[in-house]
Amino acid sequence: MPELPEVETIRRGLEAKVIGQKIATVRVWRPNQLTNITPSQLCNQLQGDTIERLVRRGKYLLFFFIRNQALVIHLRMTGQLLYYPEEIEGDCYTRLVLTFESSAQLHLRDVRALARITLLKADEVPRWDPFVQLGPEPFSDAFTVEALQNSLSKRRTAIKNVLLSQKAVAGLGNIYADEALFRAQINPLRPANSLILAEVSRLQTAIRQVLMDGIRYGGTSIRDYVNSAGTPGSNQEHLQVYGRKGQKCHCCGTRLEGCRLGGRSTVYCPLCQPMMA
DNA sequence: AAGAGACCCTGTTGGC
């Protein structure tokens, strides 16, 4: 559930708290959530190192350390990163705890245990395969109408599948993909390569708008999402289609329809988002 | 090569 706006909200909340903090201990409860390292290796590598920078790329959060290391966390569905100024006992869903020398702690809490943790050399990050595959950041200069048009023109599958693939643009998940397509008035089932330039342009703008709104409202809290202080966001109050199947379109009053795409539930307005351009 | 579906996870929900 944490998509770009949620991860960015967490990053902004954590930035002031964790930069300059030195790791005292690391505790791991689920070794299989570590992708490329054992719990004892992770502990040994991070102990005594200091967080220098906090970066978001797509839905990934990267903790860069002084000693050329980067801890990469992907929260997937239910992951939460919670900062505590003093040591505190986690609950049964606590999967990873970083304890700093100040005795502050960062907890990864994750009910479904789908979050993934990777430790890289900082200078290897740009060549890490998942990042090589990742599309442009939606707020970067690289995310142009032309770049999006180019990505979409090669794909015959449904436009929503392409948005979820992270290859045309990074950071959209099920919620913001549905919302962006609604705002751009594009049917999620449309073949990606059938979009005309005006539609691609609307989509590029809509993607930036829905993500910007998501950040402005502190993220979307449907089920599990809270920020690093444990506070929910309010963007769920502003959603136009996600989770509203069968309810009336805020724009035209038509009943919103649902379908499945790429294994994900999808909601759209059949009138505002027609199959033809 | 592209596209579709399974898989990992576990709490919640809906149907019988």
Add this chain to the structure above:
DNA sequence: TGCCAACAGGGTCTCT
């Protein structure tokens, strides 16, 4: 009321 299947979904893997 109780039980169980289906569902939620991001990324990765496998198969066609």
